[in-house]
Amino acid sequence: MQIPSEMRQWVLARRPVGLATEEDFRLETAAVPEPGPGEVLVRTQYLGVAPVMLRYMTNNTDFERDLEIGDVMHGRGVGLVVKSNNPHWQPGDLVYARLRWREYAVFDDDPYYIPMRMGHPDLKWSYGVGTLGNNGFTALIGMREIGRVSDGDQVLVSGAAGGVGSNCAYVAKALGAKRVVGIAGGPEKCQLLTERLGFDAAIDYKASGVESAIDAQFPEGVDVFFDNVGGELLDQVLARIRRHARIVICGRISEYLKDPADYHRHRNLYRIGLMDGKLEGFFVDDYRERYPEFEAVLADWIRAGKLVPHEDMLEGLEQMPAALIGLYDGTNAGVRLVRIDPTADQGR
Numbered sequence: 001m002q003i004p005s006e007m008r009q010w011v012l013a014r015r016p017v018g019l020a021t022e023e024d025f026r027l028e029t030a031a032v033p034e035p036g037p038g039e040v041l042v043r044t045q046y047l048g049v050a051p052v053m054l055r056y057m058t059n060n061t062d063f064e065r066d067l068e069i070g071d072v073m074h075g076r077g078v079g080l081v082v083k084s085n086n087p088h089w090q091p092g093d094l095v096y097a098r099l100r101w102r103e104y105a106v107f108d109d110d111p112y113y114i115p116m117r118m119g120h121p122d123l124k125w126s127y128g129v130g131t132l133g134n135n136g137f138t139a140l141i142g143m144r145e146i147g148r149v150s151d152g153d154q155v156l157v158s159g160a161a162g163g164v165g166s167n168c169a170y171v172a173k174a175l176g177a178k179r180v181v182g183i184a185g186g187p188e189k190c191q192l193l194t195e196r197l198g199f200d201a202a203i204d205y206k207a208s209g210v211e212s213a214i215d216a217q218f219p220e221g222v223d224v225f226f227d228n229v230g231g232e233l234l235d236q237v238l239a240r241i242r243r244h245a246r247i248v249i250c251g252r253i254s255e256y257l258k259d260p261a262d263y264h265r266h267r268n269l270y271r272i273g274l275m276d277g278k279l280e281g282f283f284v285d286d287y288r289e290r291y292p293e294f295e296a297v298l299a300d301w302i303r304a305g306k307l308v309p310h311e312d313m314l315e316g317l318e319q320m321p322a323a324l325i326g327l328y329d330g331t332n333a334g335v336r337l338v339r340i341d342p343t344a345d346q347g348r
């Protein structure tokens with residue numbers, strides 16, 4: 001394969017104040033890196049976006065390296081190995097790793113990159129940034145390891161039409177849940193939940209009467225709440241949990257743009273003690289040793305038709321800032337990702 005001498009990449013142009021704008025990023029041309037000893041050169045196939053990336057731009061996470069102005073934006077994606085000076089990787093291998101927002105990337109054995117060989121080249125490569133990558137792993141960890149979903153559970157999911165949420169009903173059902181209800185913004189997304197994403201019912205949080213809608217869907221209370229949103233919605237659900245409920249704290253996108261002083265103060269936390277429940281957060285990367293196991297489970301469910309990935313695909317590296325910004329105004333439905341290599345998946 002012919003490797004060009006130059007590539008495009010997005011760098012941080014300035015730190016955002018609140019929600020990022022396109023001006024916070026700059027598209028640059030750079031030399032395609034030559035892999036050094038132990039290094040692997042990949043051509044980026046697909047890149048994902050996630051709400052947390054806004055926090056990367058202000059160095060506001062414990063788990064990602066700090067970004068200086070002018071640094072290439074952090075991000076994960078699927079790459080096709082095109083050159084390798086590393087015995088573990090051969091040209092033609094597919095890897096899911098921290099590749100950053102660029103058309104070519106190098107990585108080595110440094111665990112920072114979290115390189116995972118994709119074990120499902122027969123399935124769509126793009127699934128590596130969605131259902132067979134962080135989004136699917138997060139849904140599986142949250143439902144199985146944290147929420148302990150099992151036969152007969154009645155499950156509620158917030159942020160249900162998003163990247164993680166769009167996998168949640170399928171995963172919960174595959175684990176034995178009796179009923180899964182999703183919360184999303186607007187009638188179109190609610191229709192998507194029930195028609196395409198495997199939910200039994202949907203609640204529109206932008207309409208009035210969210211609390212009475214939860215009451216109507218869960219007359220006996222909620223067994224498992226998989227929460228992507230946090231804030232006041234979490235409080236409203238806490239008021240409606242059943243005995244031995246499990247509250248899975250996956251994310252809290254409703255608060256990412258707020259000053260910590262303005263975070264919601266939860267009045268109903270006492271219900272955890274009252275109902276002998278459990279409330280627990282988790283971080284997907286803490287399970288990195290088990291990614292191949294999770295990938296195998298999820299790939300089996302896809303092949304068996306138990307899990308149907310829903311992708312929201314944009315085309316071209318130039319779309320990266322818009323793809324990220326759109327997560328905060330709810331324009332995505334399902335796993336939002338960007339195809340970087342127009343020939344991606346042709347080797348499948």
Ligand SMILES: NC(=O)c1ccc[n+]([C@@H]2O[C@H](COP(=O)([O-])OP(=O)(O)OC[C@H]3O[C@@H](n4cnc5c(N)ncnc54)[C@H](OP(=O)(O)O)[C@@H]3O)[C@@H](O)[C@H]2O)c1
Nearest residue numbers: 162163164184185228250251252253254282283284327330
């Ligand atoms: N624990 C972990 O290891 C882990 C891993 C991955 C992701 N996460 C977290 O999980 C959550 C979902 O991530 P994702 O990648 O799947 O994102 P996403 O759901 O694909 O994108 C964001 C969606 O959230 C909703 N949203 C945006 N602003 C909101 C607000 N103020 N209130 C309520 N909903 C809002 C929008 O949907 P609507 O149109 O329905 O409002 C939007 O489409 C995030 O909080 C993320 O940080 C955690």
